[in-house]
Amino acid sequence: MTLNGRDHRIDFFRGLALIFIFWDHIPHNPLAELTVRNFGFSDAAEIFVFLAGYAAVLAYGKIAQRDGFIIATVKILRRAWVLYVVHIFLLAVLMGIVFFANNHVETRDLVQEMGLQYFLSNPQQALTDELLLRFKPNLMDPLPLYIVLLLGLPLVLPMLLRKAEYVVAVSLIVYLTAPQWNFSAQEGGVWFFNPLAWQFLFILGGAAAMIGQRQTTQKTRPLSRQPLFISAIIYLLVTGLIAVSWRWPQVHDALMPMWLGEAIYPISKTNLSPVRLLHFLALAYVVAKSVPHTEWLNVWLARQICRMGRYSLEVFCLGVILAPLADMLNALGGDTTTIKLFSALMGVGVMAVFAAWLEWNKRLNTPGLKPVK
Template identity: 70%
Template structure:
């Protein structure tokens, strides 16, 4: 069922990593052109959906080739690696933020990054870190991925045999979670910013999409303008984009948006993956898949380099987490000058791209060659 690797997946994972980096550098002008400013969803949805896609694709192959227990073992081994990376990355991030804070007099970067818990109660903070309850800003996606990947070991066999059964159960849990208040605990009687009980649906849908992509589907010969689902998805994406842009001018937004509709759609929760966010991402993904049905365009040098970043998403994500507070520090020391903001944004992406290129080269050098 599973053969080859779709370079489009790597490209969009790499693009999501760029967006995440730009979105997490305060006042970054390039953050104004990321997905969150032109629609209800953002790079987080891309990251989680494609994580589900890639995970089912990779471990589905293992299950078919080596059996369930070997697939389960490899999933849990990868989960452990992610957990260890999370612990060390958080320790490194705290060191960088404390260092940056000592060089910035105009702002409290420790408070902005959500690290005051470590100062006020370091012993409890260390325990909460080990239990994934202490997650400063920038660190939320990795614990979510850890929980979702660990859960894959339970559902992978059924996912391969009857994906719609898993999707149906996942959808039911997603709909019940906000009403029942299901979420995991965080520090100070809080909850996870990315509720894994609701975000699991996007991960499962990504896995179902991976299975669907490997099944034979007759080619659609009708023009896109005559496909009702494509038209509906495109219209929704456009409406969401217009509405999101209107948030920049609250008075204009309030003037044109009927109060009844505002009460119906707001707030658009990111924590519980609001249905409007979910539908926006699915519509955007469907439109993109229809407009880019083949992978030939990924051979473009720029697209290929972004794809290398996506191929090593964990390493590149970690580098982006480290670079974001450093970029923020340099920007603050320069008085948030536009030139410095642009420089740190571009240099950060170049460093992430360089890491992806180096890891790709290193992987090819380590591959055995016939003599």
């Protein structure tokens, strides 16, 4: 099978996930009330990992088909090494920013908020743990997860391109046993994103890329007559009501049957609880079915978000740096609603400008491509 074409909706939703992740990591940010985590069991992390798998299989699958699996493996491992170096550099920059900001903010302890006390109390061990991907302060969890998932991609890529359903079946078995295992982290802890659980979502993203390439233009029944689509809509509505009710604990306790609460709680993010996974899959299915790949992606705002999605890892790293800076700006500005909205929107603007610069630089250094206007 040959991999062709590019679905720009993928870029759009990756960019949107980056915005949501940035907003969600600014404490007390009013715009974080608009992100997907407030209306269901999953959040932007699921979007990011699923689409990372989708994009990785498309990109490296194309290389494997053109140049062979050895070349694809070398490129994957080289990419993982680059991300490892970026992770170490990014953590050093993040610590520098947080320590600097903490000296200028009197209303709260940013070091405590970012989970950097371990470095202050045991700097030598923290540096060792950083090299082993065991020291992960707040905001730093997704990148080590992606590095591990990328390192495992060469093991499954050949079969994903031929029989994706077999890989999904094995991945499901690993996912079901994941709560019994996890990678170790600093001070006897474990990874916040258990790679053995989250690999299933990454693999599902890759399998979805394969299915998307196989689809042909056929007449289908209206969505209102498709049982799977209707079931997904109902699940999203029910879980959305539950998630909204969390804002009012008394209302939630009154409406939530005891047996249902015992069945779904706790909703683990570390081990990607089944109800979280099912919520995201329902959301992805509904969006894929109901959001057309049409001219709406040519609207100026959509183009900016798509561009951020095309450079998702670079923009994510910038967001990690901007989040504590936005928090510092909010604290220095008195934590008013105006300053919180300004810092959140300004951060997204900086991320968009950075993505535009990356694209301009790429076109400038690629023969035959015109610089972006």
